[in-house]
Amino acid sequence: MEDKYQLIEMIGKGGFGVVYKCRERATNKTVALKRIIFKDQDEGVPSSVIREISLLQELNHGNIIRLLEVINNGAGVDLIFECLDLDLSKFIASYPEIAKDRQKIKGFLSQILHGVAYCHSYKILHRDLKPENLLIDVNNNVVKIADFGLARAFGVPLRNYTDKVATLAYRAPELLLGAKYSTPVDKWSVGCIFAEMVTRRRRPLFDGYTEFNVLMEIFRMFGVPTEATWPGVTSLCGYITKAIAFPTVVTRDLAAEAPKVGAVGLDLLSKMLILDPSRRITASDALQHAYFRI
Known part of the structure; x- marks a missing residue:
């Protein structure tokens, strides 16, 4: 790998491994290298790595990061990606006035939705949408997932996929309550991201250290779901085991949390952040919303 790419600096680190900014020696082009080290060499390539590589090789869209090359590094694999300037979380931190810039927010949100709609059209769930996983080309105002x-492919009928996905603050209520799930989990995450862009809080809308904390934050905003508002919710295992501690009073208001989004923007945000996943707006329908025409 060192013969082809020169490591410049580490730009990210997580449970998966480390991400470096690199220079391709032959072209002088800057790329991102995601180094994944296999914990158990005897087990071979983990299924999650195989899945990520195969999904990225299948996807080809202007708002989805491009996987350029896969290299065996001896202890794992190096995934070579196009390199963008920074992620949305860092962009919001460095540009706090974004909450007032409606056109920039619309442009970013539209691109995110286009990428999500494309994934869903190929029956792929991302399952970890958050500002840190949205990369920005600052000069061209391009956002890439x-x-x-x-991520994983899904089919019909739905299977019982793991609910230990999505970063906690962006995790949909059906995941927190142990329900079967599909594309609406990504829509909830996008709604949380949208809210983060249009508020002055510069932190997640539903922040908490545990699943229960986050669920309580959600219920304090929208109330505890009932069979009338979310058919079948009272039968979910998470509802049954936690119901005794559910709050009885709604103490927060979505409009108050995002005062600058406007009535039309609030309508779109409300359609993304609906507790009942079957009523949550799809990514393709969201792109047709009046918010993008004003």
């Missing part, structure tokens, strides 16, 4: 380490 990255990190498909938790």
